[in-house]
Amino acid sequence: MIIQKTDIAILGAGASGLFLASFLNEKDYILIDHSQIPLKIKASGGGKCNFTNEFVSSENYIGNKKLIAKVLDNFSNRYVLEFFKNIKYKKIKNNQYFASSSNEIIKKIDKKKFLAEILSVEKDGNFIVHTSKGDIKAKKVVIATGGISYKKLGATDIGYQIAKYFGHTVIALTPALVGLSLQKEQFWMKKLSGVSLRVKIKVGNKTFFDDVLFSHRGITGPVILNSSLYWKKGKIKCDFLPEVKIKKSNKTISNALPLPKRFILEFLKAHNFQDLPISQSNQALKMLQNYEFAPAGNFGFDKAEVTKGGISTDELENLESKFVKDLFFIGEIVNVTGELGGYNFQWCFSSAKYVADNINKRNNKKYVTDK
Ligand SMILES: Cc1cc2nc3c(=O)[nH]c(=O)nc-3n(C[C@H](O)[C@H](O)[C@H](O)COP(=O)(O)OP(=O)(O)OC[C@H]3O[C@@H](n4cnc5c(N)ncnc54)[C@H](O)[C@@H]3O)c2cc1C
Known part of the structure; x- marks a missing residue:
């Protein structure tokens, strides 16, 4: 049964989902997550969230370098530092930027969520997102459900399942940034x-x-x-x-x-x-x-900070599915993995902003130049 309708359904309210929502009009989206708190952000950097690095380039990532460079160029580490300028942070060894507490990062980007388990997505004209609390009808869907490592922090493979359902290839998932x-x-x-x-x-x-x-x-x-x-x-x-x-x-x-x-x-x-x-x-x-x-x-997925592999970038155009219009992928679920040092959050933020710009342009909304 359809219980809500929206322009944009954002699946996953972790680092990339919340960041994306920060650049959209509140009335245009519904953020769906089974967790009230973005647990990976909270746990990150030993509770201090290493959210970016002084030096970021596509060389710090495994994946499609051309796409990575384009996405980073659109919203670089400088813009990330500007975005978080009102929170307490400092640069430490290896040029990593850490917040004084992960809670500061969370407070800055947290949003209202629709708390439910995401079960599946179908498309029949519009998208129908099936959740444990009913169905949500959406014109656009952004998949931001992250990787499968650290299940105890809320990770599931739902994003990959949805991608496969729509014909996408998932490049082999392996634990990375791990002992x-x-x-x-x-x-x-x-x-x-x-x-x-x-x-x-x-x-x-x-x-x-x-x-x-x-x-x-x-x-x-x-x-x-x-x-x-x-x-x-x-x-x-x-x-x-x-x-x-x-x-x-x-x-x-x-x-x-x-x-x-x-x-x-x-x-x-x-x-x-x-x-x-x-x-x-x-x-x-x-x-x-x-x-x-x-x-x-x-040491396996339970101890891995990130999941290497993911949605093949060959099947994406500007992070939108080449097969299904208005279906987007951001964050760790994409086949892009960064080194240790804040590069993974930087990717989440840059990919989220990239898709926000894309959607706002399409919807003719004002946030497009507001980096
Ligand atoms: C212990 C640890 C420390 C880390 N430290 C750092 C660091 O300091 N710096 C850095 O750059 N990176 C760090 N990372 C990596 C970083 O946390 C991730 O790359 C980043 O959070 C990925 O963001 P995302 O938005 O793609 O996914 P997530 O942030 O994982 O968000 C996905 C969201 O989807 C939700 N979800 C999943 N499945 C379902 C479902 N079926 N129904 C409803 N909701 C669902 C989850 O609850 C979650 O909120 C760390 C990771 C871990 C595990």
């Missing part, structure tokens, strides 16, 4: 739970320089989360001494190197090296600088 599990040869790292150190990792054509954190499950920390985005089976190369100038001395390797003692002792033991003076430890030093290993896998 990596280890093969037997690297189990020595599991004994280092809680230890962290700065390393350089080369994975494919990408090099990342940041902290690794050892855990009982495997390895995590920012450098590993970023590496997980580009890792597709096979070896990664790790330099455990990226900034260290090795000085000649009579000290043993465990005393001479500025590495956590637990780490170096475990490393030596695992590779049958003795704790000899640094001048006699060339082989161990070489291995520390060029440590190659193949992770076993990753």
